[in-house]
Amino acid sequence: MRGRVTIVTFFIALPCIRCDAPDGYVVDKTTDIGYRIFYQSQTWPVARDECEDDGAKLAVPKTLEEFSFMQKLVRGMHYPSIVDSEYQVVVWLGINNLDDYRIWKNIDGENINETGFHEWATGNGGGYSDAPEEPHCAGLDAVHWLRDFWCHRRQPYLCQINLKNKI
Numbered sequence: 599m600r601g602r603v604t605i606v607t608f609f610i611a612l613p614c615i616r617c618d619a620p621d622g623y624v625v626d627k628t629t630d631i632g633y634r635i636f637y638q639s640q641t642w643p644v645a646r647d648e649c650e651d652d653g654a655k656l657a658v659p660k661t662l663e664e665f666s667f668m669q670k671l672v673r674g675m676h677y678p679s680i681v682d683s684e685y686q687v688v689v690w691l692g693i694n695n696l697d698d699y700r701i702w703k704n705i706d707g708e709n710i711n712e713t714g715f716h717e718w719a720t721g722n723g724g725g726y727s728d729a730p731e732e733p734h735c736a737g738l739d740a741v742h743w744l745r746d747f748w749c750h751r752r753q754p755y756l757c758q759i760n761l762k763n764k765i
């Protein structure tokens with residue numbers, strides 16, 4: 599009996615490469631960062647809170663490789679599953695210029711120009727004024743680099759969990 603339990607445990611445990619990746623998260627094995635797209639669209643601040651409630655953060659690409667991994671996930675999105683968004687194409691990331699329209703910061707308050715990856719789609723990322731009619735939050739789509747977009751719009755969003763730094 600005891601031996602059988604051991605064998606069963608062994609076979610269940612074997613394919614579990616990243617047992618600590620929560621449900622629904624896809625792990626980039628080169629960085630040990632897990633990502634999940636949420637299809638229930640939310641405004642940017644709500645998306646940020648929802649990621650936190652999930653023990654995660656709105657995703658922030660810090661390298662081209664990280665951005666490419668995220669974009670691959672977005673390209674594989676199941677668009678018909680997106681709920682409550684008028685414009686399903688942009689997926690929220692953890693980047694905004696709400697503090698100071700001249701500086702795009704990630705959700706840890708770092709200037710993204712200084713953290714590595716800050717490639718904007720043509721016409722995006724200018725940060726022209728602090729006027730509310732300007733887009734002050736950022737996301738990505740299947741085709742371009744970073745996109746700026748209006749924080750109050752409801753979009754699907756991408757959360758990330760850094761498995762390496764998890765206790």
Ligand SMILES: *[C@@H]1O[C@H](CO)[C@@H](O)[C@H](O)[C@H]1NC(C)=O
Nearest residue numbers: 700701702709711716717718
């Ligand atoms: C960040 O870099 C972009 C070019 O990618 C530049 O246009 C912008 O002025 C820089 N912003 C800051 C705050 O350094």
